[in-house]
Amino acid sequence: MIRPVAFLSFFFSFAAGAAAQVVSPFETDRPPVAPNKVDELVLATLEKRGITPANPCSDEVFVRRVYFDVIGTLPGPEEVVAFLDSSRPEKRAALIEALLAREEFADYWSLKWCDILRVKSEFPINLWPNAVQAYHRWIHDALRGNMPYDRFARELLTSSGSNFRVPQVNFYRAVQGREPSAIAAAVALTFMGTRIESWRQERRAGMEAIFSRIAFKQTAEWKEEIVLLDPAKMGPLETILPDGSRLVVPGGEDPRKAFADWLITPENERFSANIVNRIWSWLLGRGIVHEPDDIRPDNPPANPELLAFLERELAEHGYDTKHIYRLILNSRTYQQSSIPRSDDPAVETLFACYPVRQLEAEVLVDALCQLTGASIEYSSPIPEPYTYIPGTNRTITLADGSITNSYLELFGRPARDTGLESERKSATTDAQRLFMLNSSIVQNGIAKSPLLKRLARTSGRNPRRFVTMLYLSILSRKPTAGELEIAEAYAGEKGRDPGEAAVDLAWALVNTKEFLYRH
Structure with a gap:
């Protein structure tokens, strides 16, 4: 859609007017909290x-x-x-x-934890779609029920059993590699916030020894796998903990439990x-x-x-x-x-x-869908994924990191390969700007938005009320006097179609940093 010169003049006037009014809508002199x-x-x-x-x-x-x-x-x-x-x-x-x-709350923070725990379907290794769904449901239930964090960590670290029936064991199956070094690195990153590569060799080796007894056994059910301790490796163990102290585990006991007892204490x-x-x-x-x-x-x-x-x-x-x-x-x-x-x-x-920082990909897509009433489609490279997502479901509720679309990838959604926080990209790119400015998806969504139609209907012939409600819907605030003046002047130009003016204003607002960023 090519916008008229008059609109571009309005758009840049709007941006300049908003910049001139920074202090008033964004901060206060009144202390809100002690x-x-x-x-x-x-x-x-x-x-x-x-x-x-x-x-x-x-x-x-x-x-x-x-x-x-x-x-x-x-x-x-x-x-x-x-x-x-x-x-x-x-x-x-x-x-x-x-x-x-x-x-x-549980929906959104499950998204965060699924990034860290690498929750996604992969073929032919690691998690299968039904294991992903079970794992996500356990994470979501833990957050919704406010499970104490020590219990949350302990259940993941000490879990054994079927990946379909004991969701916590998928912590081990989601690791990129089944050797003790990969598992030890994932444990250190997830629960200690540290990169094991920077440790001294003896401490890395000690950590790896703790998880060297983990084994994986297939069952007759398609893609089911049992996470267990290898019976052939259950002799006594003496190793070094990350703080340099020694850990002695008697024969027949699970060294993961001893590690969890060391890790999960107020003193650690x-x-x-x-x-x-x-x-x-x-x-x-x-x-x-x-x-x-x-x-x-x-x-x-x-x-x-x-x-x-x-x-x-x-x-x-x-x-x-x-x-x-x-x-x-x-x-x-x-x-x-x-x-x-x-x-x-x-x-x-x-x-x-x-x-100030850009909204996450999932949050931004959900906000645009909320404003436009649109729903989006997903795809996955994995066989048998749960890709039919009802249109009413929000992107932040997606369990499986393999289920995606080009918009999520464009705005930095992580691949969930590493568990690193930096895997989610937050930097703004030219491609993102061009998408918001030129995409027919954004423009058509705004033009067909039930929200705009409802606001136009409830505002009657009062353009000031319409502009105010649009600001409240998109930017969560009322317009300043200067912004109202600019918007009313544009909408009131001779021959200007009211519906077109409304779409233009909404398009301008969703392209502002104020909409696209946390601030």
Whole structure:
């Protein structure tokens, strides 16, 4: 679709007008929350460095941010208005609690965990589609039921049995390689946030010995496999743990259980540091240790006191990860603006502002489908995949990483080959920009959007109301006076078709960084 010169003039005027109004809709001078212990530790570090933290974000920014960060979902206009109109002093905390309790919390965080645990069908090795579905269901149920993280890890590490009937054993079957070195590397990466390649040889060998007794046995059922301990290798074992201490396992006992007993204790900071650092990274764009899965002595945390505090909180609250979410989400640090007030290069490293970053592929596709009412098709290179996905299902609910489409791949969805956080690509590319600007899929979806038709019907002949509701639907805020003026001037031009003007405005909004990015 070739857009008229008048529209292009409007589009660039709109962008300039929005840029001129940055402060008003994005931040506030009113402190929305009292600083908590997280903030004390962050602010102490900033003060030593002489960095001024960003102002608190506005309610408009907060409601959009927390929906995306907690449930991976664009808030509807009614939800936005209800939050903005509320005069409750604790409305932010109340919204956080409501979102943590929603089904989409488990949907979205299952997506994150399936990336780490490499959940996808592969042929002719590793996971088969029905094993993928069972594994994803177990992960989803664990998150929905808020399974304590120590139990979550222990069940995965010590599991044995059928890959179809004991979903946890798929942790071992999803590893790229069945040799002890590959399994040990996956365990270290997943539960300790470290790359085993950087360890001393004796400690790598010790870790490999712990998992050297794992065996795999096929059954008469197609693609079923039993994960078990090799009976021929069940003699006594003496080996070295990752901290250099010695582990002695009597004959006939499972060394994985002894390893789990060593790993999952309040005294072992490797275990707690890994998960609290990951959660911090997921919510604030980078880990206290960065990269979040590269914890090592020569890669120190940006704020050691903060990391130690979160470790203690996790252990003292029974490894309840939602407690960590609450601490972070209710902090001033999380609720600050993305507009820095310092030009110090350590602003983002020390968490002096909220980091702007692109929405994940699945979240962006779901947001576009929500706005356009469209559904998308998927494909898989794997025989017998579960590729029939009802149109009402959201992309964040996809269990199988092999089920994909060109849009998800374009916007950086990971292949789930390595379990590394960096496998998901977050950098914006020219191809992504061109897709949003020129794709007939985006343009036709907007033109046929039931949302636009409903807004036009409910707004009557009031263009100001229509523009306001469109902003609330797409950007989760009302337009500024300048934006209203620009939009009304364009829509009111002589001979301008109202329907065309509405489509043009919606197209302009979904192409803004404000829509495409967390901020």
